[in-house]
Amino acid sequence: xxxxxxxxxxxxxxxxxxxxxxxxxxxxxxxxxxxxxxxxxxxxxxxxxxxxxxxxxxxxxxxxxxxxxxxxxxxxxxxxxxxxxxxxxxxxxxxxxxxxxxxxxxxxxxxxxxxxxxxxxxxxxxxxxxxxxxxxxxxxxxxxxxxxxxxxxxxxxxxxxxxxxxxxxxxxxxxxxxxxxxxxxxxxxxxxxxxxxxxxxxxxxxxxxxxxxxxxxxxxxxxxxxxxxxxxxxxxxxxxxxxxxxxxxxxxxxxxxxxxxxxxx
Numbered sequence: 376x377x378x379x380x381x382x383x384x385x386x387x388x389x390x391x392x393x394x395x396x397x398x399x400x401x402x403x404x405x406x407x408x409x410x411x412x413x414x415x416x417x418x419x420x421x422x423x424x425x426x427x428x429x430x431x432x433x434x435x436x437x438x439x440x441x442x443x444x445x446x447x448x449x450x451x452x453x454x455x456x457x458x459x460x461x462x463x464x465x466x467x468x469x470x471x472x473x474x475x476x477x478x479x480x481x482x483x484x485x486x487x488x489x490x491x492x493x494x495x496x497x498x499x500x501x502x503x504x505x506x507x508x509x510x511x512x513x514x515x516x517x518x519x520x521x522x523x524x525x526x527x528x529x530x531x532x533x534x535x536x537x538x539x540x541x542x543x544x545x546x547x548x549x550x551x552x553x554x555x556x557x558x559x560x561x562x563x564x565x566x567x568x569x570x571x572x573x574x575x576x577x578x579x580x581x582x583x584x585x586x587x588x589x590x591x592x593x594x595x596x597x598x599x600x601x602x603x604x605x606x607x608x609x610x611x612x613x614x615x616x617x618x619x620x621x622x623x624x625x626x627x628x629x630x631x632x633x634x635x636x637x638x639x640x
Contacts, residue, residue, distance in 0.1 A: 382571040383622035384578050385615070390585060393618070396626045397610030404465035407458045411536075411606045414454025418539075419532025422447045423524070441495045444535070448488045451539030452551060455609060456480050459555040462613040466626060471555070482560040483550050487542045526598050533601035534594050540612060541590035548582045552616020559620075567620065582619065586612070 386392070401407060422443045429439030456476055464470040471479070543550030546561055547568040553559035559567065572579045589608045596604055618624045 381622060382567050382574070382619050384571075384575050385582065385618050386624055389615070389618070392624075393611045393614040394607070397612075397614045398607060399626055400462050400466045400614065401606060401610035404461050407461035407465065407610070408606055410454065410458040410461055411609055412602060414451060414458065414536055415529060415532035415602055415605065417532070418447050418451045418454065418535045419528035419530070421450055422531040422535050423528055437499055441499045444495045444538075445488060445492045447535040448491045448539050448542060449484045451536040452480065452484050452487065452543070453477055455536065455540060456551050456555055458609050459551060459613050459616075462610060463555060466613075466617070471558075476555065479558040479560070480551070480554040482562075483543065483546055483554055483564060486546060486561045487539070487550070490545050491542055529602060530598050533598075533605050537590040537593040537605055537608065540608070541587055544583055544586060548579070548586050549612065549616035549619055552613060553620050555613075556616060556620050571619070582615070586615075 425443040425446055426439035429442055457473060460471055460473075460476055540551065547553055547559075547564040548571075550564050553564050553567065557563075568579075571582075589611065593601055593605050593608055614626075
């Protein structure tokens with residue numbers, strides 16, 4: 376387990392600064408952009424496939440949506456960790472091997488997936504009787520009129536991936552960032568989050584709210600905007616994690632190192 380020192384309180388103007396710095400890091404990492412798009416496609420495909428299969432087998436779409444929510448959380452979290460790892464490489468020249476990264480993230484993934492499973496199960500208990508009675512079936516379309524399958528996959532993928540990021544809030548505002556930057560497990564993430572709350576509860580609440588609002592923005596945007604906005608959200612999330620967990624509020628360590636090599640004077 377990585378040493379869980381910190382956390383560091385964000386400097387003033389952090390929302391805008393993280394957005395600018397995140398866009399700068401993202402512009403230097405085509406790999407991160409491709410990984411975000413791939414994560415959306417895979418997650419969206421899995422989500423739609425599970426919903427369709429469960430609906431056809433049982434006739435209950437809410438059951439398919441519930442199972443989909445549980446299945447897509449670990450898929451989305453793994454994809455986002457790989458994307459954050461690519462951003463870290465573009466920013467710092469550091470990278471973890473994928474298998475090591477995924478192994479380090481398993482405790483956090485299992486904690487978040489378990490929470491989502493409980494939440495989804497409780498929701499289904501309230502909604503399932505209404506669907507079985509037939510009152511919800513017409514109000515729960517999977518493929519909206521005028522949308523092709525690809526559009527549906529992109530919408531579901533972007534929504535599920537941003538949800539996976541937001542669900543990490545049960546551990547830490549930047550749970551996946553802590554895994555990527557420091558290899559933190561669930562216990563270390565909770566301890567770091569507790570330290571942040573005790574140092575400045577107002578800052579903690581503002582950061583939590585900003586992370587959740589980012590998810591809501593991705594969730595509510597038109598399909599053509601969702602995936603690019605998700606990529607920017609992931610980059611913003613990386614920069615925020617870097618400052619709160621590592622205390623590093625500046626971009627360009629890789630570029631600075633290159634300049635130092637080229638011009639040692």
